[in-house]
Amino acid sequence: MTQNPTELKRTPLHALHLLLGAKMVPFAGYDMPVQYPMGVLREHLHTRAHAGLFDVSHMGQVVLRPRADMAALEAGLEALMPVAVSGLGIGRQRYGLFTNDTGGVLDDLMFANRGDHILMVVNAACKEADIAHLQTHLADVAEVLPVTDRALLALQGPQAEAALARLAPETRAMRFMDVITTMTEFGALWVSRSGYTGEDGFEISVPEMHAEGFARALLEIESVAPIGLGARDSLRLEAGLCLYGHDMAPEITPVQAGLAWAIQKSRRSGGAREGGFPGAAQILAELAEGPACIRVGLRPDGRAPMREGTPLWDAPEQGTVRGAVTSGGFGPSVKAPIAMGYVPPACATPGTQVWGELRGKRLPVTVCELPFRPSTYKR
Amino acid sequence: MRYTEEHEWLRIEGDVVVVGITEHAAEQLGDVVFVELPEIEAQVAKGDEVCVIESVKAASDILAPVDGEIVEVNEALVDNPSLVNEDPQGDAWFFKMKLDDLSVLDEFMTEDEYKDFLG
Incomplete structure (x- = not known):
């Protein structure tokens, strides 16, 4: 482009x-x-x-101002995300995701309870679509005001x-x-x-x-x-964080992306506000039964970085392609090549060996825990 | 010293030619984090991909500038890829090639011509 x-x-x-x-x-x-x-x-x-x-x-900053009350706005947002919006304290922010009817991720975002409105920050590449999505679905409960x-x-x-x-x-x-x-x-x-x-x-x-x-x-x-x-x-x-359009996409559900932690108990099966978001059937089924593939950390054994698109094989010769790298490069603090990608659960246990195909050669890669470097958030 | 349009430099040492990438190329690549070198004694043809360079941004190749045989490679780059950024036109040579006829190098740009080429 x-x-x-x-x-x-x-x-x-x-x-x-x-x-x-x-x-x-x-x-x-x-x-x-x-x-x-x-x-x-x-x-x-x-x-x-x-x-x-x-x-x-x-990035897109969007103010959602309730037409009547915050409760109606929160409920409106909960109809778009598998995330608890109601119950978030004033002055607190939470990670959210818009899903589609098949449970895939339309965008990931941050939203904050600002007392009399909600402030949202969305990805740059998705902001026009997100604003349209919000305007379509929240028209009755909120004014959608892009901050320009x-x-x-x-x-x-x-x-x-x-x-x-x-x-x-x-x-x-x-x-x-x-x-x-x-x-x-x-x-x-x-x-x-x-x-x-x-x-x-x-x-x-x-x-x-x-x-x-x-x-x-x-x-x-x-x-x-x-x-x-x-x-x-x-x-x-x-930090093991997803980049939208690479590690996260409309074909990938939050459960596959390893983001089940973002789906609070209240929105899961048996929760007080169970389901009721786009793709709920798929996402709740994956939470119960496990997804068909899952995002993992990958450490190439050698020094060559493995970039997005690198196929992941289950054997050094013959075998089958079981997945692909979705983000990869060199980790300056880890001082080694690092990557993330999707593999079936059978290959997802940390320590599992897979092979990344680079320039016609299959090079060993070890599946590992994410993140590569622990976060230092001030909780 | 001669220069290619692919931003390689070629230096004649006796009957071999030493190949590296120019300062301009190193700067464009950004921080180099991985180098893969060719096999010694490999016979290569002009345009063959003989080295892989990975920077923090992307992968790129070094092409054989002429036909010939690889006679020596700079193993120091494998252990310390950042040498490519630190001294691209000195210590960070990539490989040495033996040519049948060194006069083929005359077709490449001189330093002044390369400077003009960069604009």
């Missing part, structure tokens, strides 16, 4: 990326920084050791808390998945303590007019460096 750069959308930080020497690439219709002069490897390691600042303004005047930044890593606290002191007391609004010299920030790297950190929604000033103020702090999409991908892969 090639796109004329002039047709690409720009985030409020576009000029700053260029000033910082970023290499820009088209991503989900936006001209985005894939790396800065530091390079992917060092950006990755910097985030794990200090703090990394990511521009994620291409705010940038979204992520600050991730062990020094994220100290760095953000300098500009927004109230964020220090937050725990993982808390959401607050805090007034600063950069306007009202909507801050959640979450991210996509496996590190402690924050996602911060900032008014467009203050976005560059806020980013510059963070980058002036010694521990903070700008990080591109390249390192964002290797960080999330080490």
Whole structure:
């Protein structure tokens, strides 16, 4: 997919990326920084050791404002997701997924209870479809309001808390998945303590007019460096997190994707609000009987990275293709190639040997637990 | 030193030619994390894929610039792929080839021509 750069959308930080020497690439219709002069490897390691600042303004921020009451909105959302929406405390965020009628994943997202409305953050590539989906199905219970005047930044890593606290002191007391609004010299920030790297950190929604000033103020702090999409991908892969369109797709159910933890007891068979979401029959059956294939971690025994699409065989010769890699590359903190992919349950036990076919050769790969690196969320 | 349009450099050492990738190529690739080298004594034809380079971003190949025999490979790259980023036009040579006729190298770009090629 090639796109004329002039047709690409720009985030409020576009000029700053260029000033910082970023290499820009088209991503989900936006001209985005894939790396800065530091390079992917060092950006990755910097985030794990200090703090990394990511521009994620291409993602969709959506406010859902109830027409009558929150309860009707929550029920409306529960009809779209196999996730408990009702019961989420004010100021708390939860991971959610839109499913289709066959139980596949349309998108994954974060949603937060903001007291009088719900704030949702969805994937960039899916945001138009998600907004249409919400408008179609929630028309009676909520106004669906895309947020178009705010940038979204992520600050991730062990020094994220100290760095953000300098500009927004109230964020220090937050725990993982808390959401607050805090007034600063950069306007009202909507801050959640979450991210996509496996590190402690924050996602911060900032008014467009203050976005560059806020980013510059963070980058002036010694521990903070700008990080591109390249390192964002290797960080999330080490953290065992799915990338929509790769590890997660309309043909893959949440149970297959190893996301059964996101389906609360209340939505499962025997729960108070059992089923009632698209694909419920398939998903509840898979929860009871187990899925036909499941996402696993993969460690190539050698040093060659195995990328998306690498076929996984059950034998070094002859045998059968049992699955494929859906995300793969090199893990800078793990210091080895790592991958995720789908295999049948018979091959999914950690320690199982499979073979990835690379350039006509089958190379041994060991199935392993996810994540590759434990998360350091501040719970 | 001669240069190919595939961003390889070729340096003549006696009757062999040493092959590596240019600084420009190394920068484009990004951090190199894996290198696969050809077999010594392999007979290769111009355009054959003889090495695999994987960076944090993607896989790419090094093509044999001419017909010949691989006589030596740089094992140091296997243990330390980042050498490709640190010293692409020096220590990070990939392989040495023996040619029947070194004059075939004349068709490749000189340093000035390569600079023009990069624009």
